[in-house]
Amino acid sequence: MKKWLRRILLYLVSAFLVLNLFCALALTYAPPIFFQSLDEAWARVYLRIQSSNEHIDSDTLYVGDSVAGQLFPFNSSNQLTTNGSVLAAGNYMLIANALEANPHLTTVFYMCLPQTIGHDINRKRTCNNFVKPFLTPGQFSYLDKSITSALDRQPIAYLYLLPAYRFAPIDEVDFTIDSQQDDKELSDFSIHWLKKIYQLCQSKKVKLILASPPVAEHQRDKYQDWKAIRAQVASDPMLEQLFNGYFSTIHYYPDQYLRDKIHWQEAFLEQNRERITEQLYKDVGTAN
Amino acid sequence: MLFNSVDFAVFLPLVFGLYWLLGTSRRKAQNVLILLSSYFFYAWWNWQLLGLILLSTAIDFWAGQEIHASSDRQSKKRWLALSIGVNIGLLLFFKYCNFFIDSFATAFQFLGYSFTSAQLEIALPVGISFYTFQTLSYSIDIYRKQLEPTTDWIAFGAFVSFFPQLVAGPIERAKDLLPQFHQQRSFSYLQARDGLQQLFWGLFKKVAIADQCAPLVDHIFQFHDQYSGGTLLLGALLFSFQIYADFSGYSDMAIGTAKLFGFRLSQNFSTPYFATNIRQFWQKWHISLTAWFRDYLYISLGGNRKGRLRTVQNIIAVFLVSGLWHGAEWKFVYWGLMHAMLFIIAVYLWPALFPASLARPIRIVSVLKGVVTFLVVSIAWVFFRAENLEAAFRILDSIGNFPGYAFELPKSIPTLIPLLFTIALMLVIEWRHRTRTHGLQISPTEYPRWVRWSIYHSLLIVLLLYGKFNETTFIYFQF
Numbered sequence: 001m002k003k004w005l006r007r008i009l010l011y012l013v014s015a016f017l018v019l020n021l022f023c024a025l026a027l028t029y030a031p032p033i034f035f036q037s038l039d040e041a042w043a044r045v046y047l048r049i050q051s052s053n054e055h056i057d058s059d060t061l062y063v064g065d066s067v068a069g070q071l072f073p074f075n076s077s078n079q080l081t082t083n084g085s086v087l088a089a090g091n092y093m094l095i096a097n098a099l100e101a102n103p104h105l106t107t108v109f110y111m112c113l114p115q116t117i118g119h120d121i122n123r124k125r126t127c128n129n130f131v132k133p134f135l136t137p138g139q140f141s142y143l144d145k146s147i148t149s150a151l152d153r154q155p156i157a158y159l160y161l162l163p164a165y166r167f168a169p170i171d172e173v174d175f176t177i178d179s180q181q182d183d184k185e186l187s188d189f190s191i192h193w194l195k196k197i198y199q200l201c202q203s204k205k206v207k208l209i210l211a212s213p214p215v216a217e218h219q220r221d222k223y224q225d226w227k228a229i230r231a232q233v234a235s236d237p238m239l240e241q242l243f244n245g246y247f248s249t250i251h252y253y254p255d256q257y258l259r260d261k262i263h264w265q266e267a268f269l270e271q272n273r274e275r276i277t278e279q280l281y282k283d284v285g286t287a288n
Numbered sequence: 289m290l291f292n293s294v295d296f297a298v299f300l301p302l303v304f305g306l307y308w309l310l311g312t313s314r315r316k317a318q319n320v321l322i323l324l325s326s327y328f329f330y331a332w333w334n335w336q337l338l339g340l341i342l343l344s345t346a347i348d349f350w351a352g353q354e355i356h357a358s359s360d361r362q363s364k365k366r367w368l369a370l371s372i373g374v375n376i377g378l379l380l381f382f383k384y385c386n387f388f389i390d391s392f393a394t395a396f397q398f399l400g401y402s403f404t405s406a407q408l409e410i411a412l413p414v415g416i417s418f419y420t421f422q423t424l425s426y427s428i429d430i431y432r433k434q435l436e437p438t439t440d441w442i443a444f445g446a447f448v449s450f451f452p453q454l455v456a457g458p459i460e461r462a463k464d465l466l467p468q469f470h471q472q473r474s475f476s477y478l479q480a481r482d483g484l485q486q487l488f489w490g491l492f493k494k495v496a497i498a499d500q501c502a503p504l505v506d507h508i509f510q511f512h513d514q515y516s517g518g519t520l521l522l523g524a525l526l527f528s529f530q531i532y533a534d535f536s537g538y539s540d541m542a543i544g545t546a547k548l549f550g551f552r553l554s555q556n557f558s559t560p561y562f563a564t565n566i567r568q569f570w571q572k573w574h575i576s577l578t579a580w581f582r583d584y585l586y587i588s589l590g591g592n593r594k595g596r597l598r599t600v601q602n603i604i605a606v607f608l609v610s611g612l613w614h615g616a617e618w619k620f621v622y623w624g625l626m627h628a629m630l631f632i633i634a635v636y637l638w639p640a641l642f643p644a645s646l647a648r649p650i651r652i653v654s655v656l657k658g659v660v661t662f663l664v665v666s667i668a669w670v671f672f673r674a675e676n677l678e679a680a681f682r683i684l685d686s687i688g689n690f691p692g693y694a695f696e697l698p699k700s701i702p703t704l705i706p707l708l709f710t711i712a713l714m715l716v717i718e719w720r721h722r723t724r725t726h727g728l729q730i731s732p733t734e735y736p737r738w739v740r741w742s743i744y745h746s747l748l749i750v751l752l753l754y755g756k757f758n759e760t761t762f763i764y765f766q767f
Contacts, residue, residue, distance in 0.1 A: 001308060001475045008484075011741065018745045019752060036702035038753065169757035 016164075023163035027136065032076065041125075042132035042166065045086055049133055051076040052097035056105065061098050063091045064111030067213040067262055070269055071277060072111070084116030085129035088193035093134060093142045095197060099204050107207045110197065113215060113262065114226045114250060117194070118186035121150045127157065127172035135160045146192050150175060185228040191239065198242045209284050210242060211249040214276055216262060218255050226250070249283045251276075289332040290761060291541045292494055299329065304548055312474045319446045319469055322549070326451035330415075337413040340378060345448045347374045348423040352437035352444075355430045364431055371427035375420040382413055387616030414765050415455035417613060421580055423448055426462035428584055435463045443469035452545040456538050456764040458556040458576035465553070473550030482729065483547025489728035490540025492747050492755075493533040496710045498763075499756035501530035504707070507698045509673055509683070517686040518693035524683070527673045528666040529711050532561060534763045535574070540726050559722045561665075561715075564657040566627065566634040569665060577613070581606050596636075603635075604628045614672070619680055623671035630664060706754040713750065 026034060032050065035043040051074075058078040062068070069081035080094050095108055121130070131151070135143075135158075151157050157173045159165045186194075201208035226247065233243045257268035269276075289295050303325045310317045331338050351371040358364045380388075426447075429435035438444050447466045453459075508515060508523030515523075539556035546553045560572035570578050586606045592599040604625070611624020667684065674680035697704065718727045728747075730740055 001477075001480075004475075004477050004480050007481075011744070014741065015745055015748055019749060022749055023752075033702050033705075036700070037706050039699075039703040164752065167752050169752075169755060 019164040020162055023167050027163055027166075038167075041083075041128040045082055045090070045129055045133040046136075047076070048074060048080045048082055048094060049097065049136075049139070052080055052094045053101050053138070056098060056102045059105055060107040060109060061095065061102075061105055062109045062111065063094050064109070064213065065113055065116045067113055067116075067264070068111035070264055071213055071273060071280075072109075081111070083129060084112070084119055085123060085125035087119050087121060087123075087126070087130050088117070088190045088197065089121070089142075089147060090130050090134055092193050092197050092200065093139050096142060096200060097138075099200070099206060103204075105204075105206055107209065108197075108201055109209050109211065111211045111213050113212060113219075114229055115183045115219065115223060115262075117210075118183060118190045118229065120187035121147065121189045122175050122177045124174065124176050125172075126150075126175040131157050131173065131175075132160055132166055146189055153177075182228075184223055184226075186232050186239075191232075191236075194242060195238055198238060208242070210244075210246045211280055211284055212246065212251075214253045214264060215250055216255050216258055217252045219262075220252055245284055249280060251279065289329050291538065291545075292491060292499075292757070292760070295332065299325075300545065300548075307549055308475055312472055315470075315472050316442065318473065319440075319442050322450065322469075323442055323446040326446065326449040326454060329451040330449065330454060333414055340382075340413050340416065341419060341449055341454075344375060344378065344420060344423050345445050347371060348427050348448070349438075349441055349444050351427050352430045353439075355427060356437045368427055368431045372424060375424050379416060379420055382416055384612075384616045418457050418459055419448055419454060421459050421577075422462075425459070425580065425584065426466070429462055435466075438466060438470070440470065450546070450551070452542040452549075452551075453553055456535070456542070456762055457574075458539055458542065458554050459580050460553060460576070465551070468551050475550065479547050479550065483544045485544070485728040485730070486540045486547065486726045487544030488744070488747070489726055490537040490542075490544060492751060493537030493540065493714060494762070495755040495757060496747075496751050497707075497714055498530050498534035498537060499758065499760045500707045500710065500754060501526045501533070502756075502760060504699060504704075505530050505673070509675070509679075511698075512674075512679060512683050512686070515686070515696060516694040517689045518695040519697070520683050521687050521693075522695065522697075524666045524670050524673075524687065526707075527669050528561070528662070529714075531669065531672070531763055532557075533714065538762045538764060543726070555725050558725075559718050561662050562658060562719065562722055563661050564654055565638065565661055566630040566664070569661060570627075570631065577610070581610055585609060600632055600636075603631055607631065617676070619671045619674060619677045622677060622680070623668055626668045626671065630668070706750075710750060710754060 027046075032047055035047045035050075054076070056078045060078060062072045062079045062081060064072070064081045065086075066081070066083040069079075069083070072079040072081050074081055080098070082090065082094070086094075091110060095110075099105055099108075135151075154173045154175060157175075198208060230247065233239045253264070253268075257265050259265045289299060303321065307318055307321055310321065327338055327341075330341065348371050351367045354367040355364050355371075358367060426435070426444075430437050443466065446469050447460075447462065450460075450465070505523055505527045508519060509527070512520055512523075536557040543553045543556070554576055556574060556576050558572040558575065560569050563569035563572050586602055589602045589605060590598055591602060607624040607628035608621060609624070610627075611620040611622070614620045614623070667687070670683050670687070671677070671680045674683055714727070721727050721729060728743075730743070732740070735743075
């Protein structure tokens with residue numbers, strides 16, 4: 001039996017090495033169809049990270065949440081829309097990668113609903129949408145204390161540094177905390193990363209446009225027309241500059257066209273996409 | 289406790305370690321450990337239903353002794369009737385009570401009487417169809433003087449409740465498995481390696497194929513009215529692979545686990561989808577149940593000894609009972625009936641149309657026969673999987689509507705690629721090893737270690753990338 005157990009141990013060690021080697025190679029060299037085939041949230045975001053390092057023909061980059069993605073669907077070219085759980089930090093990294101690989105970019109469109117733009121890192125979906133795709137060697141240089149302090153609270157998340165662990169069918173790490181941030185206001189985490197996006201674009205002399213995709217009518221009352229966020233913005237000069245014009249891009253549409261609580265029905269978008277985007281470009285003063 | 293769960297991943301090494309630490313000379317202590325572990329394994333689901341296993345075990349242990357000790361035939365018959373009555377009674381009550389109430393109500397309403405049926409809230413005990421058949425075989429074999437009763441109640445209890453095959457088979461015969469509890473068992477490197485290979489292959493089939501097919505199949509069958517024949521046919525074909533990977537995967541894990549403890553269980557599947565006719569299919573699919581029905585029902589009814597008409601009647605009876613064994617619903621009755629018809633055609637009509645003298649060993653003909661058999665079996669599975677009989681007929685109607693075919697896929701093409709790839713991988717491996725007892729039965733004399741380990745590593749990578757580890761229950765647990 002000793003021989004058998006020795007063999008099993010040897011096999012497990014070799015399997016550990018082989019799996020990690022395979023996964024490391026896959027993360028670096030696998031084509032997009034490989035990540036699409038995984039049908040996992042983190043893999044979909046990882047596709048955007050890969051695309052952010054590629055050449056972009058256009059001079060405008062679009063990033064934003066999933067409702068923004070309904071207007072500007074991910075196209076692996078210049079529309080790297082993701083979802084709200086990618087956080088401002090994830091969008092910063094996408095923008096930074098794209099600006100690094102494409103010095104010719106002149107405009108960054110950052111589109112988020114008012115209730116997602118202020119998301120904190122201490123959220124349920126942070127692990128799958130932010131930690132798993134972004135905790136990779138290519139993004140290490142962007143990690144700062146705001147992120148590592150959250151990871152330190154859940155040290156098991158560092159296991160994602162092992163390439164195979166990222167693919168393993170293990171329950172995601174829960175980053176939620178008892179004193180959960182209210183999504184009626186901007187979290188300190190989002191303010192920190194929104195300012196970094198602003199500074200990054202300033203330093204690269206790129207025009208940053210912060211805009212909102214269509215908002216459901218019922219949200220107006222629920223969030224008191226974003227009273228808390230407006231107050232935060234008004235009290236911070238840099239935020240004021242960053243959010244300049246943002247609130248005028250908020251347009252409400254009837255709840256009857258919703259697919260769920262925030263996303264729109266495809267039929268509604270098919271009929272109105274052109275009108276909505278024209279309105280958006282008009283609001284921000286940019287020709288299409 | 290499911291084989292594909294974290295609980296089992298902890299349970300198995302613990303029991304395995306304790307079992308072999310006891311030493312090979314302490315056979316009785318090992319049997320006690322197996323008995324207690326098996327009860328613990330079952331109680332993990334529902335400890336209250338453990339009483340049924342204890343009841344079935346006690347009755348058959350007692351009946352077995354009495355059948356053997358009785359000198360007159362009448363007395364033997366009475367004890368056998370007790371064993372059959374209790375086991376079949378348990379099955380009828382827990383599995384078929386509501387079915388019979390419903391059927392009677394429908395029949396009365398059909399005759400113009402008003403009859404309101406009341407459904408009883410009865411939980412179906414997991415594995416009841418399996419362990420009752422296993423204990424029945426013990427009593428019947430003693431009655432037939434094919435087996436001596438055991439006086440070791442621990443060994444008998446362990447035989448009835450042996451955890452690897454307790455909940456979904458293979459249905460073991462007492463004359464095969466019980467003597468193994470009386471023998472000294474020693475650890476065999478070769479057997480343990482083979483056991484692990486089979487366990488791993490079963491897990492691969494369950495997690496990488498069956499559980500990957502499940503969401504797609506569930507969706508297509510649930511929303512069948514929204515899809516055309518092409519998609520529904522795809523759903524039926526995928527269900528064929530799902531149920532095979534699920535059930536044969538379970539059997540492989542059961543047999544593999546038993547090998548780790550030094551036991552040999554009977555083979556339950558032998559690449560059934562490579563069968564070239566329905567008769568062959570039934571020699572390869574759920575072998576332990578087919579053999580049980582053959583030995584205890586078909587032969588008892590007279591088998592093929594009483595003329596062709598009686599043989600046909602017996603075949604129909606066996607398939608109808610087999611259908612009902614799977615579930616107390618009319619759709620299973622139809623499924624059984626369809627297979628009975630196909631079986632009769634394969635046995636009588638096919639040889640008459642194509643006499644053996646005309647047969648040519650042409651590979652393309654064999655392949656075509658295999659494909660036709662698989663398609664026919666897949667169509668029959670529609671009865672098995674559909675919500676009810678009406679839904680099954682609606683699905684079959686759409687599948688038969690060739691001009692209206694279209695393929696609307698509920699998932700994107702890239703997400704379907706791994707599923708098709710893993711199915712193809714399973715078919716290639718099983719075809720290559722079709723003469724062996726399981727797909728991953730490879731020996732060091734055949735391939736060097738690096739090749740064998742590369743195969744294991746590759747399967748592990750597929751499992752890691754595409755396996756669904758959501759601890760989905762096995763399809764046959766509901767039977």
